[in-house]
Amino acid sequence: MNWIIKAVTVIAMLAAVAIVDAGERSAWAQGSEAPASSPSAITPTSPPSSSDTAPIAASPLPAAAPAASKPPGIAREHLPHELSPWGMFLAADTVVKGVMIFLALASVLVWSAWIGKHIQLSLARRTLHRRTTELIDAPSLHAVAASMRDARDAAAMMVTAARDEIERSDHGTLSATGIKERIGSQLGRIEAGASRAMTTGTGLLATIGGTAPFIGLFGTVWGIMNSFIGISKAQTTNLAVVAPGIAEALLATAIGLVAAIPAVIFYNQLARAITGYKAGLADAAAAVERLASRDLDRHAVAARTLRAAE
Numbered sequence: 001m002n003w004i005i006k007a008v009t010v011i012a013m014l015a016a017v018a019i020v021d022a023g024e025r026s027a028w029a030q031g032s033e034a035p036a037s038s039p040s041a042i043t044p045t046s047p048p049s050s051s052d053t054a055p056i057a058a059s060p061l062p063a064a065a066p067a068a069s070k071p072p073g074i075a076r077e078h079l080p081h082e083l084s085p086w087g088m089f090l091a092a093d094t095v096v097k098g099v100m101i102f103l104a105l106a107s108v109l110v111w112s113a114w115i116g117k118h119i120q121l122s123l124a125r126r127t128l129h130r131r132t133t134e135l136i137d138a139p140s141l142h143a144v145a146a147s148m149r150d151a152r153d154a155a156a157m158m159v160t161a162a163r164d165e166i167e168r169s170d171h172g173t174l175s176a177t178g179i180k181e182r183i184g185s186q187l188g189r190i191e192a193g194a195s196r197a198m199t200t201g202t203g204l205l206a207t208i209g210g211t212a213p214f215i216g217l218f219g220t221v222w223g224i225m226n227s228f229i230g231i232s233k234a235q236t237t238n239l240a241v242v243a244p245g246i247a248e249a250l251l252a253t254a255i256g257l258v259a260a261i262p263a264v265i266f267y268n269q270l271a272r273a274i275t276g277y278k279a280g281l282a283d284a285a286a287a288v289e290r291l292a293s294r295d296l297d298r299h300a301v302a303a304r305t306l307r308a309a310e
Contacts (some may be wrong), residue, residue: 037164088248093226099219099252106164106208107259113201114266121198121273124153128280135287141166141295154194155284161186162292172299183292186287195278202270209263216256 052228131153138144145163148156162183166172227245 002187088244088251093223093248094250096219096226096248097222099215099222100255101135101245101253103212103216103219103255103259106212107255107262110205110208110213110259110266113204114262114270117198117201117270120130121270121277124194124198124294125277125280127153128155128277128284132280132284132287135159135284135291138291140298141291144291154190154281156208157190158187158285158288159291161190162288166295172296173180173303176293176296176300179296180289184289186209187293189279191281194281195274198274198277202267202274205263205267205270209267212260212263214256216253216260219252219256223252224274249281 131148131151132155134147135144135155141159141163145159148159165183165186166179169182172179224246227249230245
């Protein structure tokens with residue numbers, strides 16, 4: 001029986017606590033909704049008189065609170081209309097635009113130089129290979145010189161120079177050692193001239209390949225600097241305001257890489273091809289020297305035979 005009384009007592013106490021807590025929550029909610037007023041503004045009011053039977057006029061509802069002011073929006077003119085490469089080029093700063101135009105022209109020069117040198121080198125290597133085959137199979141220097149009389153390629157010039165040197169040396173009656181040295185000197189100058197002519201234009205590729213990324217980087221730095229100036233003027237760091245200027249600046253670096261990467265690739269390719277062409281020139285010069293030496297030895301044998309016959 002005692003435990004029943006204790007249980008009822010505990011339940012009653014818990015119910016009282018819950019009722020008090022609910023009342024406090026309700027009062028707190030009503031107090032938070034009511035407008036705060038200073039204590040001095042509260043004045044005691046007398047209860048309404050029973051004789052006053054006039055209806056109480058409804059007080060006008062308080063005006064709605066003004067809506068919270070929205071943060072300043074982004075001006076329409078700051079928003080990009082088009083973020084395509086052409087649109088970014090048209091919207092870019094004058095300096096950045098000039099850098100882009102310069103790099104675009106450099107890219108055109110790179111492709112033009114590579115196409116021209118590739119065609120020139122291919123034709124020269126094909127001709128040199130054919131001339132070298134003729135020199136190796138030729139019976140004598142005079143015989144091959146007759147077949148290359150009107151040709152103007154490097155191998156034909158070597159043959160002509162060797163034949164002329166033999167004729168100037170009293171048709172080979174002078175010292176054979178001196179004639180061979182003079183022929184070797186002329187062939188070396190012709191070989192160096194042909195190599196130098198073939199390397200003309202490759203320096204442009206090396207220059208563009210080495211400087212185009214830095215020129216594009218200059219345009220990027222200038223464009224980003226202008227973007228930061230625009231941020232300070234607009235007094236906003238919204239990405240929609242900042243991104244177009246940065247994108248236009250990065251476009252300059254992209255165009256610089258478009259010009260530089262093919263330039264480096266084409267320069268390395270042409271350098272390897274020109275190295276092979278120089279090796280072909282050396283083979284042609286060696287073939288000419290062999291023909292000249294063989295003709296000089298024949299002339300020397302003929303002279304000794306003639307003297308012996310006398």
